[in-house]
Amino acid sequence: MRAAGTGRRAALLLAVVTALGALSAVTAPPAWAACNQPVPPGATLPAGFGQDPLIDRLGLRRVWELSTGRGVTVAVVDSGVDARHPKLAGAVAPPLDFRPSFTSAAGFEVGAGTGDDCENHGTPIAGLIAARAAGDERVMGVAPDATIAPVRFDGALENAPATMIADAIRAGADRAGVLNLSFAVPVDNPAIRAAVKYALDKDVVVVAAAGNEGRSQPGLTWYPAAYDGVLAVASVDEAGQPAQDSNRGKWVDVGAPGVNLVSLSAGGDGYIAVNGTSFATAVASGVAALVRARFPGLTGAEVVQRIEASAVSLTGARDDRTGAGIIDVYRALTDVSAAARSGAAPGPAGTAVRVLPVPQQPPLLTGTALTATVAMGILLACAGIVAVAGVGGRRIARRRRGTAAPVYQEVAAIPEDRLG
Numbered sequence: 001m002r003a004a005g006t007g008r009r010a011a012l013l014l015a016v017v018t019a020l021g022a023l024s025a026v027t028a029p030p031a032w033a034a035c036n037q038p039v040p041p042g043a044t045l046p047a048g049f050g051q052d053p054l055i056d057r058l059g060l061r062r063v064w065e066l067s068t069g070r071g072v073t074v075a076v077v078d079s080g081v082d083a084r085h086p087k088l089a090g091a092v093a094p095p096l097d098f099r100p101s102f103t104s105a106a107g108f109e110v111g112a113g114t115g116d117d118c119e120n121h122g123t124p125i126a127g128l129i130a131a132r133a134a135g136d137e138r139v140m141g142v143a144p145d146a147t148i149a150p151v152r153f154d155g156a157l158e159n160a161p162a163t164m165i166a167d168a169i170r171a172g173a174d175r176a177g178v179l180n181l182s183f184a185v186p187v188d189n190p191a192i193r194a195a196v197k198y199a200l201d202k203d204v205v206v207v208a209a210a211g212n213e214g215r216s217q218p219g220l221t222w223y224p225a226a227y228d229g230v231l232a233v234a235s236v237d238e239a240g241q242p243a244q245d246s247n248r249g250k251w252v253d254v255g256a257p258g259v260n261l262v263s264l265s266a267g268g269d270g271y272i273a274v275n276g277t278s279f280a281t282a283v284a285s286g287v288a289a290l291v292r293a294r295f296p297g298l299t300g301a302e303v304v305q306r307i308e309a310s311a312v313s314l315t316g317a318r319d320d321r322t323g324a325g326i327i328d329v330y331r332a333l334t335d336v337s338a339a340a341r342s343g344a345a346p347g348p349a350g351t352a353v354r355v356l357p358v359p360q361q362p363p364l365l366t367g368t369a370l371t372a373t374v375a376m377g378i379l380l381a382c383a384g385i386v387a388v389a390g391v392g393g394r395r396i397a398r399r400r401r402g403t404a405a406p407v408y409q410e411v412a413a414i415p416e417d418r419l420g
Helices: 004-026 052-058 122-132 162-173 190-201 278-293 300-309 329-334 337-343 367-375
Strands: 073-077 096-101 108-112 147-153 178-181 205-209 233-238 253-259 260-262 269-274 393-397 407-411
Touching: 052 407, 073 122, 073 278, 096 162, 096 260, 108 162, 108 190, 122 260, 122 278, 147 162, 162 178, 178 278, 190 205, 205 278, 205 300, 233 278, 233 300, 253 278, 260 278, 278 300, 278 329
Parallel strands: 073 147, 073 178, 096 147, 178 205, 205 233, 233 253
Antiparallel strands: 096 108, 260 269, 269 393, 393 407
16 A cells, blocks of 8 residues: 555656646746846827827828838837837837857857847837827828838847847848938947948948937947948937937938937837937938838939938038938928939829928027928928927826826936947
């Protein structure tokens, strides 16, 4: 009897060990670990939020009659893209992840992406580029029919091997017609330079952030934005003036809205307010997708040339703050003079586009700035009137006490000094 009891106990112990082993196989972290801590969800748009001011600032309603970016893929080389956000449903290609590794001879590993965005940086960038309507047209991407190809690099940029960043850029170039690089480093690294050349040689439009060290580290040159052939994007505020933090230099090509923008947040279905050249770059990448979709015969270099040629300068000449000027989306898609410079044919004959008049509001700008504002139509005329309240690193909170304007609450700032 004792032998039988011992046998039963042994069988039971074996069953328990087997069950625990099976449970551990299910609960063990995957080879590519997700975020160490959950990403705080974004906030809900208040009922009184209305339409995102960026839609009016860029004149996107009439722009979308000409192009929505359909058929164009934009690679976002960044902290990842959370495709679970409803406004990115159907917009995101399978992700690819790069992470440092001490066991790999290359110093990094590549694998299928987890779909995480631990820094909550790549997701708002993807949202600015290609967020869908998804039943709520108040916030949409510049090119709402474009596709996002996420290429994630794990960990802090300053700790990442340059060869890993270079390979991530190459991977993005292999997957897309537009490459969004919302990071900046003050070093001309040969590996990154070669990767950017690889992308340009593949006829990819490379769009990169000028960086946000304008006050702390003025006078430096920032890469990959400064490489020849790259569209280097500075940030401007709601009034069309250069953001104080935005880097400057002769290598800056254009300015784009990058202050108090509303975009998608990782970690749920909410929204976040963002600032910086990272997000101005996302706006410019969306514009590049619109141009590529409308003029599929243009080379990547001609797309960049067209965006620069149609930009509107606030000074009447090229300058170190915004390069050729502020991006004018409608003009980039229709300007015949820009078409002549870029080799693009004008849009199809008979295309009906309703041209909106400049709103009859008291001018917010003076002198040459006002002249440029009138020339750009609604690109900047509504900027100071309907701009989103709040500063960087803030999220939109629910309305309180029935007020129509959104109320903001402090959250951890997105690390612009790390990514651009």
